[in-house]
Amino acid sequence: MGSGLSVAGNLAALLNADVCWRCQACMAACPLVGVLPHYAGPKRLGPDLWRLQQASSDLRQKAAMGPDLDLCLGCRRCDVACPAGVEPARLIALNRLSFSHRHHKSTAVRDWLLGHPTWLGRLGTTFSRVANPLLGQASTRALLHHVAGISGERRLPPFAPVRxxxxxxxxxxxxxxxxxxxxxxxxxxxxxxxxxxxxxxxxxxxxxxxxxxxxxxxxxxxxxxxxxxxxxxxxxxxxxxxxxxxxxxxxxxxxxxxxxxxxxxxxxxxxxxxxxxxxxxxxxxxxxxxxxxxxxxxxxxxxxxxxxxxxxxxxxxxxxxxxxxxxQLERRISRATGRRVRVVPKPEGEIGSETLAYHTPCHTVARGEGRPWLELLRRLPGMRVLDLQAGCCGIAGTYGLKREKYSVSREVGEGLRSALVAAGTPPVATECETCRLQIRDLVPGATVAHPLVLLGRLRWEERAGDPAGGE
Ligand code: SF4
Ligand code: SF4
Ligand code: SF4
Structure with a gap:
């Protein structure tokens, strides 16, 4: 199966892969390389394999990399680290999509379900009264582990009773x-x-x-x-x-x-x-x-x-x-009105702590637009906000739900776990839903929420100063 890119897209990806000057910066940034010494890493799985795919018809050579493609977390830290503008994570995703016909028989049903979250979601919410208690039972989790390939150690999120x-x-x-x-x-x-x-x-x-x-x-x-x-x-x-x-x-x-x-x-x-x-x-x-x-x-x-x-x-x-x-809206309004306005939180009830920790999801880093939620959380009156800076949490969406990936996922998240414990396990804010799931597993009992939940209600505030100015 091809990559799905147009001819021009293929050429652009090939040119992107060709720019790689083999500096290994992506290897140093990859959270898997330190945890799995045999992992081929972003350079070989990204630009190297893409060039190979385009140039060689030797399927055995390409297929040898298949299992490692499946190990990539998709965190995109390699893209961020590359000084040459190569996007190893994108090339890995393209390579993986072109190997799509190689779903392993034993996990194909599980991978189908995880790849179709709307099916699972509709089913789970319709039968949430039955499904949620069942998901909490050890026997169901053992069944999911051995039959479906979903890790029995992973605590799955409950389905909402109403969509x-x-x-x-x-x-x-x-x-x-x-x-x-x-x-x-x-x-x-x-x-x-x-x-x-x-x-x-x-x-x-x-x-x-x-x-x-x-x-x-x-x-x-x-x-x-x-x-x-x-x-x-x-x-x-x-x-x-x-x-x-x-x-x-x-x-x-x-x-x-x-x-x-x-x-x-x-x-x-x-x-x-x-x-x-x-x-x-x-x-x-x-x-x-x-x-x-x-x-x-x-x-x-x-x-x-x-x-x-x-x-x-x-x-x-x-x-x-x-x-x-x-x-962005506050900047836009400040420019349009000539007055410096900003969004400020109005917390609802007690947060129960004078310290919060913020975890930056990898995909927020990859977006390259700073860390807006950290900035907004720092506007909470009287709140000390710790920037955890502990790297990838390791769950990577559906990756960390899989039986064969659960332990790798936890190992990658160990830095985050120890940073949080060292900070005294304050409530944690993070905008990624699967990071929240992982933190609850890494540190049982931790309070984890989307930042908006901790900010409470929002209102506008006018401030003195230049409307175009920063903080
Ligand atoms: S996307 Fe993440 S896990 Fe995958 S190769 Fe890049 S840095 Fe490593
Ligand atoms: S960081 Fe970029 S240039 Fe360096 S090895 Fe990785 S892909 Fe190649
Ligand atoms: S990030 Fe995940 S939950 Fe959100 S729409 Fe995409 S797949 Fe669905």
């Missing part, structure tokens, strides 16, 4: 065409706390921005309350919020090597999201990995047809993680 889309049905782009839905405007009029100066001369109820919230699988099937918080937080800032239909970004299909599924999801998302963006909406997510996938993989992995490439680029420019979006 997010039942609480917030998707808005149709037609409903808001041109001027915004009356219901949204009403919500804005009721709850907006405008930044001073914003909206002057505009009709009452005019939103400060228009956002389509993409819930993704996590909010839809596991954390609908997080989705409710996102919608409420944006609305309290005067943002008009529409809710997207439940859909997956495609990352699990990419990670579990189901290229046809990933392509279908990517094309559907591009068509739908582009329609919203053309109406003036930005797309906001509460998951760092979903956003990165939509932003970089749809074109980077050749998941959309050539005729959709333009729309995919438009979508990539308008997709934001919530934290990144909030900081």
């Amino acid at each position: 997010f889309s039942k609480l917030y049905p998707a808005t149709s782009p037609l409903e808001v065409a041109g001027k915004g839905s009356p219901a949204e405007k009403h919500a804005v009029e009721q709850s907006v706390e405008r930044p001073a100066g914003q909206g002057e001369g505009e009709p009452a109820g005019q939103p400060v921005a228009r956002v389509l919230f993409f819930p993704g699988c996590q909010v839809e099937y596991y954390e609908p309350d997080l989705g409710e918080r996102v919608v409420a937080a944006l609305r309290s800032l005067g943002v008009e919020v529409a809710v997207d239909e439940p859909s997956c970004c495609g990352l699990p299909a990419i990670a579990n090597a189901w290229p046809a599924v990933a392509r279908r999801q990517a094309e559907r998302n591009v068509e739908r999201l582009a329609a919203w963006i053309e109406q003036g909406f930005d797309v906001v997510l509460a998951s760092s990995s979903c956003g990165l996938t939509i932003r970089t993989d749809y074109t980077g992995l050749g998941l959309v047809r050539e005729e959709l490439a333009e729309k995919a680029r438009l979508v990539a420019e308008h997709v934001f993680d919530l934290g990144e979006y909030l900081l």
